[in-house]
Amino acid sequence: MIWNLFKRNKANQALVESQYERITQSARSPVFYAEMGAPDTVMGRFEMISIHLVLYLRRTGTANEAAQGIAQEIVDAFFEDIDHSMRELGVGDTSVPKRMKKFARMFYGRAKSYGLALAEGDRDALVEALRRNLHPDQPDNAPSMQALSEWMIETARNLEAVSEETLAAGQLAFPETH
Template sequence: MIWNLFKRKKSNQALVERQYAEITRAARVPAFYESMGVPDTVLGRFEMISIHLILYLRRTGKAGEPSRALAQDIVDAFFEDVDHSIRELGIGDMGVPKRMKKLARMFYGRVQSYGQAVDAGDRQALIDALKRNLHPESGDAAPPMQALADWMIATASTVEEVPDETLAAGRLTFNASDREVA
């Protein structure tokens, strides 16, 4: 029985890699950083991967068990990637757990705040959350977040239409290019 767990993880690996690669590819579209006010920094990229992952998780949360299991594996891959990135930035072994806890709290806080705003169709709450998270020290001087909020709401709606079979196969795609984002 325990061997089935390892077997499932191994068979899901290609699906996890494909879906996580799509999430990170979509998060790197230059338009987010050039025209939507996302800072092109390590934390800005963390935020965009988080946003895409949150949109993915919102959809898979309503899907069947195979999609939800795959989603959990993708969350695990995300945090493994974050751990690796922290270490690449030169954080020592003693500092990694503390930073991982902080980043996990940040991520799950965003899952809640973005999810509630999108679910309620509350554009202004989403704009406020994006400003607070993407530009925490800018206050009223933060760049406008309307375009990013509108993109998130539209993408959440589009992702809702993705069939469960597509999710279970690790084939959810986001925007294909800057043209579709801008």
């Protein structure tokens, strides 16, 4: 991933790296895995980064052009990171494009379902989407996603107050989790 970032617009490179690092660091917070029901697996990490990225994109979607440009570069970095991770895990070069399409569909499907639930304030729909996505193999025995849902709702609300300048500077920070 890091080598591909050097190909970016030099002016945005540091901002993109910094913001993407903030997103991934927050997504790695142990509380999501120990207390909020996210599985501590490769796919669980994908899900948590996706959730953070969805919240970030939700905020930058109403921001100025500079912030939206950085947001697009962060999405690109996310998919480059997935590509790199798959290759490190031993996925063959011929299989990567097909799997990347699958991950893109997964991500954008989550963005749509989470975004709609957040926009409508539909807590039940958000809980159900989280259960379906984070625990697809446990439809009846999945852990409650209530705490994660509440965190997402509160975080989305808090991110609305983040200034345009903070977004354009790649300085958006997610609230601490405890």
